[in-house]
Amino acid sequence: MTLAYTPFIDAMSVHDYWYLLIVPMAFFLAVGYKAVRCPDMKKYPQAVLSFTVQILGLMLLLAIAFTIVIGYVLPMLAPMPV
Numbered sequence: 001m002t003l004a005y006t007p008f009i010d011a012m013s014v015h016d017y018w019y020l021l022i023v024p025m026a027f028f029l030a031v032g033y034k035a036v037r038c039p040d041m042k043k044y045p046q047a048v049l050s051f052t053v054q055i056l057g058l059m060l061l062l063a064i065a066f067t068i069v070i071g072y073v074l075p076m077l078a079p080m081p082v
Contacts, residue, residue, distance in 0.1 A: 026055040 014021065030051040038044050 022059060023056065026059070027052050030055065 027048070030048045034044060034047045034051055038047050
């Protein structure tokens with residue numbers, strides 16, 4: 001089966017690990033953004049790493065906030081009928 005794999009035609013089975021793809025996505029977004037916006041290329045690697053950590057941190061905070069809102073706040077505002 002591995003010999004028959006053709007990239008860009010057959011999708012990879014990463015359904016169990018989809019959340020790990022946020023790390024390379026955040027990294028490559030930071031690389032592209034900082035390549036345009038970084039005024040000093042000597043600070044480019046540090047700026048990319050810093051921006052990647054900021055993206056991942058914000059995504060984590062958003063996930064926590066949405067979990068709290070959906071799991072605790074909304075059930076208090078609109079309880080399920082019994």
